[in-house]
Amino acid sequence: MFTMALFSEMRKVLAASAVFVMGLVLTACSSGDADDTVSSSPVATVDTEHSSTQSAPDELEESTTQAPSAVPEEETASSPSSESQMKQDFISALDSMGEEDALMYTGNGSGPLAGTRFQTADGTVHCQIAATAVACAVPEKTEDWPEDMRAGGSNVGSSAPADTVGWSEMVDVPLSEEPMNWQQQDDFPYIDTGTELPDQYKLIVSTGWEDSSNEAICGVDGDTVICTLEDHGFAVSQSLYETW
Numbered sequence: 001m002f003t004m005a006l007f008s009e010m011r012k013v014l015a016a017s018a019v020f021v022m023g024l025v026l027t028a029c030s031s032g033d034a035d036d037t038v039s040s041s042p043v044a045t046v047d048t049e050h051s052s053t054q055s056a057p058d059e060l061e062e063s064t065t066q067a068p069s070a071v072p073e074e075e076t077a078s079s080p081s082s083e084s085q086m087k088q089d090f091i092s093a094l095d096s097m098g099e100e101d102a103l104m105y106t107g108n109g110s111g112p113l114a115g116t117r118f119q120t121a122d123g124t125v126h127c128q129i130a131a132t133a134v135a136c137a138v139p140e141k142t143e144d145w146p147e148d149m150r151a152g153g154s155n156v157g158s159s160a161p162a163d164t165v166g167w168s169e170m171v172d173v174p175l176s177e178e179p180m181n182w183q184q185q186d187d188f189p190y191i192d193t194g195t196e197l198p199d200q201y202k203l204i205v206s207t208g209w210e211d212s213s214n215e216a217i218c219g220v221d222g223d224t225v226i227c228t229l230e231d232h233g234f235a236v237s238q239s240l241y242e243t244w
Contacts, residue, residue, distance in 0.1 A: 087244045090235045094226050097202040097219040105195050105203060112187040116205050117194035118218070124238050125225045127166075127218055128189030129205045132175065134216045135166030135189045136225050136236055145241045151182040164189065165234050165241065166227065175207060175214060179227075179234045179243045 106116045115130035127136040145162050151171040162181040167173050170188070173180045184191075197203065202219030207229070218227040224237040234243045 083244065086242060087233070090226050090233065090242070091228065093221050094202060094217060094219050094228060097200050097221075100197065100201045100203055102203045102205050105197070106205075112190055113193060116203060117190055118197040118203065118220075119192075119194040120220055120223055120225060120237075121196050121199060122223055123192070124223055125236060126189055126191045126194055127225055127227070128194070129203070129207065129216050129218065130188075131207060133166065133168035133170065133188065134175070134207060134218070134227060134229060135164050135168055136218075136227065136234075137164045137184050137189050137191055138236055138238060139163055139184075139191060140238060141241075142238050143241060145181045149178075149180050149243060151180040165236050165243065167229060175229055176232075178232050179229075181241070 102116050105118050107113045115128050115133075117126075117128045119126045124140060125136050125138055128134075141163060145165070150162055151168075151173050160183050162183050164184045165181045166179050166189075167175045167177070168182075168185075168188070170185055171180075171182045173182075197220045199220050199222060202217055205216050205218075207214045207216050214230060216227060216229050218225060221235075222237075224235055224240055226235045227233055232244060234241075236242075
């Protein structure tokens with residue numbers, strides 16, 4: 001009896017020991033898995049030297065592009081207008097020309113041929129200077145002339161394209177005002193009767209019935225005729241029309 005009881009107690013001790021040992025094994029396994037999980041997990045690191053946010057290349061390029069600098073004040077100052085410069089260029093060209101004897105280009109009488117008549121060497125511009133009129137006709141012009149500068153007198157003829165520019169009492173354009181354009185009237189200026197005025201030469205002719213101090217100055221610059229009368233003038237050719 002005693003032997004059987006002892007044997008029974010020993011079996012209980014062995015069973016308890018086995019359970020304890022198994023618990024230790026399981027605990028050790030669990031600890032190993034956790035260590036593997038920790039060691040295999042990626043570790044986030046911070047680069048303390050480059051921790052600031054960097055821009056993408058395109059953004060960096062845009063951020064470094066500087067806006068154009070303002071134009072210096074001296075460059076924005078208003079320069080002489082293009083019209084003033086144009087006027088000065090024509091006047092300078094006229095001043096530099098040699099002078100021809102106007103009497104060699106002047107006809108006597110009171111008919112349509114009266115006055116001073118000349119034309120360019122190529123025969124494209126025909127001009128006539130009389131007592132109260134200074135004008136040039138361009139029968140075969142290739143450019144349209146401004147309608148807002150067309151003479152508004154009652155004797156301007158039809159509405160056909162203008163081909164004459166200058167001053168004339170006949171079309172109500174006084175010698176003292178800016179020249180205007182109109183359709184040739186009553187053979188004035190007379191075409192194909194003027195003497196050829198050489199290139200880079202000019203004529204100086206007195207105008208006005210009572211005041212002979214007003215001088216019309218007209219010269220030839222290539223295929224262009226430039227005329228001035230006091231502060232006003234014009235430059236005209238087949239492809240050019242300028243007045244001031």
